[in-house]
Each structure stands twice: as C-alpha cells, then as structure tokens.
Amino acid sequence: MIYEDMAIFAAVVETAGFAAASRRLRMSKSTVSHRVAELEARLGARLLHRNTRTVRPTDIGLSYYERCVRILAEIEAAEAEVRDQQGQPTGVLRLCLPIELGMHIIGPAIARYRRENSQVDIDVEVTSRHIDLIEERFDLAFRVGILADSRLIARKFLTVPRGAYASPDYVAARGAPNRPADLAEHDCLHFYSPYVPADWTFFRGGEQAIVSPHVVVRMNNLTMLRDMALEGQGIAVLPRYMCASALRKGTLVPLLPEWQPPGADVYALYPSGRHLPLKLRSFLKFIERQLRATARQIVEMADVSLDIEDRIPAGPAGTVSLRRTEG
Numbered sequence: 001m002i003y004e005d006m007a008i009f010a011a012v013v014e015t016a017g018f019a020a021a022s023r024r025l026r027m028s029k030s031t032v033s034h035r036v037a038e039l040e041a042r043l044g045a046r047l048l049h050r051n052t053r054t055v056r057p058t059d060i061g062l063s064y065y066e067r068c069v070r071i072l073a074e075i076e077a078a079e080a081e082v083r084d085q086q087g088q089p090t091g092v093l094r095l096c097l098p099i100e101l102g103m104h105i106i107g108p109a110i111a112r113y114r115r116e117n118s119q120v121d122i123d124v125e126v127t128s129r130h131i132d133l134i135e136e137r138f139d140l141a142f143r144v145g146i147l148a149d150s151r152l153i154a155r156k157f158l159t160v161p162r163g164a165y166a167s168p169d170y171v172a173a174r175g176a177p178n179r180p181a182d183l184a185e186h187d188c189l190h191f192y193s194p195y196v197p198a199d200w201t202f203f204r205g206g207e208q209a210i211v212s213p214h215v216v217v218r219m220n221n222l223t224m225l226r227d228m229a230l231e232g233q234g235i236a237v238l239p240r241y242m243c244a245s246a247l248r249k250g251t252l253v254p255l256l257p258e259w260q261p262p263g264a265d266v267y268a269l270y271p272s273g274r275h276l277p278l279k280l281r282s283f284l285k286f287i288e289r290q291l292r293a294t295a296r297q298i299v300e301m302a303d304v305s306l307d308i309e310d311r312i313p314a315g316p317a318g319t320v321s322l323r324r325t326e327g
Contacts, residue, residue, distance in 0.1 A: 003075060005039045006068040008032055009047065013065045014135050017055050076277070089279040090119040096133070096141040098193075100222045100242065101266065102126040105158075106142055109290040113283055120279050128220040130194045133271060139280050140270045145195030152269045155284075157291045159263040161240045164202075164255040165247075169232040176255050177235070180209040187234030188213035189225050200237060202259040209259065226252075237261050266291075 011021040012032065022029040040047050047061035057065055079091075097106050103126070114122055125131070125138075133141055134151055144160070166176070170187075177183055180202045190198075190213065202209045216234055219225045222242060229236040230251055246252035268287070270280065 003072070005035055007072060008035045009039055010065060010068045010072060010137075012036060012048065012055060013057050013061070014137070088119055089117050089282045091277065091279050092121045092123050093140070093279050093283060094123045094125075094138045096125045096127065096131050096136075096138050098142060098144055099126055099128055100239070101142060101144060104241070105266075105291075105294055106287075109287055109294070112290065113286045116286070117279075117282060120283075128193060133269060139277075140268055140283070143195055143267050143269060144264045145193075145267075149269075151272060153272045154267045154269050156265050156267050157288060158266040158295050160266060161263050162237055162261045163240050163243065164235055164237050164259075164261065165226075165229055165243050165252045166235045166255055167230055167232040167251060168253055170229075170234065171253060171255075173232070176253075180211045180256065180259055183211050183213040183235065186214060187216045189217045189219070189228050189234045189236035190215040191222055191225055191237070192218050192220055200261065202256065202261055204259045239264060 008021065008025060008027075011024050012018060015021045015024060018029050018033050018036075022032045025032065036048065043064075045060050045064075046058055047064060049056050049058055095110070102124070110122060110124065114120065131138065131141060142157075174186060177186055180200070183200065188200075192198075198212070199210050200213050202211070213235075217225070217228055219228070222238060225236050226238050226242055226246070228234065229238070230246060235255060243252050247254065268284065270276070270284075276284075
C-alpha cells in the first residue's frame, strides 16, 4: 500500500495533475485524488498545492517526491533482479517513439518482439514532444538526433538517408536550385524539433555547405511535410524511404543531385547508472537485430535511380538537368 501510494503521488507530481496521472496509472481520477489525500493525512503534511488549473508540490512535497523516486527505483531494480534470475522477461516496458519512426520502423519491430515475449506488456507513447525519461519513468526512448544528457545512455541503431525533394509543379514554376545557397531564394518546408537545427547542411564529397533556407512552412510532422511538398508548396528535406513511392510515380523529384544532406541518426536512450531489467536488455538485443535488417531495407528503398528528365516540366532559368539522380 505504501509503495502504491508513493507511485500514485509521484505520477501526480510528474504529470502536474490528477487527471493526467489517472490516465498514466489507468485508475479513476477520484481514486488517485483519494489515495493522495489519504497519504497526506497519514503523513500529517500537505504535499500538493491544488488549484483549478494545475497541481504542484509544496516544498515538503518536493522533498518527499525526490525520495519516492529513489525508493521506487530501488524497488524496481530489486524486482527486476529477481525476475532476471528466472530468465523470462516480464513486466511493463514503457517506450517513447517519434511519430514517423514509430509508425514505419519501430512499431512493426515491437509487434514482433511481443510475439516472442508474451509476458512483457508494452506501454508506448508516440509523440513529437520533448520528454524527460527520468521524470516520466520511461524505460527507453528513440530519438532522431540527441541532446546531451549525462543521465542517459545513447546507442545509435540506424542512420536514415535523406534527400531534398519538390513536386514537378513547383520545379516548373520556380526552377530547381543549382547549389545549396540557392535555397535562400526558394520556398522551403522545414521539419522542426528540439533535436533538429534550423540551418540545412549538405555535403558534396569532402565539401560542406550550411545554408539558412527561406522557410515558408514549419511542421513537426514529416508525413504532413511530405504532403505539402507533393502539393507544390516548396522544397523539403525528407527521409528517402518516405519518398520512394512518390519518386517512382513522378509526383516528387529529387533536387541538388550532387549534394546530399547528412543521414538522420536514430538513437535509443535509456537511464544510466541503474540495473537494466531483463525486459529492457532483451528488447535492446532484439531491436538491434531487427533494425540491422531494417537498415538494409531502407537503403534499398532509398536507392531509387530514375531517368526523370522527361518528367520534369520546363521551368524558368535556373532549372537544372536531373537525368540521373539517386533519391
């Protein structure tokens, strides 16, 4: 009971509300509120400031929360060690995934893992928001690009090739850039996240070009950004595998064939300085094997080599020949 009350209280603090905590814990809001009230009564201290908009810990509540987190982590570690000795992954594995990566790449691998490890329950949040693994008690997060955080271990699993793309209608109307610097004069569609820089970088052999594109649309969803490019709204830098079908149909064309943006590195992040439970170790081992195979498939999808010169309408001055390109 004390352990459960600590976990409920910690969830309320981490989600800043009883409703959000109830969703995380899969309990009714009234039950969460009642358990916290009972905890405060037992301790003889007010742990939370409550108002109509938010819930935040008092000074005493914050100190108690920090102890609860340490105690809960120790209990988790102790239970994980016991389960490990039995050799069968069990428990709940909490994962956080970026939207497109989760839908197209990681999601199918999770399904295959679950078929082989039916005693592990999977709790996944697919989101573009910045999450704190420690505070929100995730076991593992996948990110495209990373922010430095000494509390986390980062393992690179995959590099996703990218390219610059636009629709034939856009190229007909505006021409194609001859060099990265020309992007300052084009309509550009930018994907943004805490892990993606505002400038665009391109490489040609050992030469590097960093440009500030003229951004007319900013989105944190790659699928919607690709759809904007398909509608002729501008130039986007996108994962190649997401554009392979459009390239084959001729509804997107690759630009700057001599220049390539760097691939997007996919990392798995998990808390450092703690015992890794068997469920997490088994998932990491499984996903590494799965993503090696996925990497080969992505490269095959990305290597779209088309003779598309006739598909690109004649445009104004500045349109370049794209006889042979790689998507």
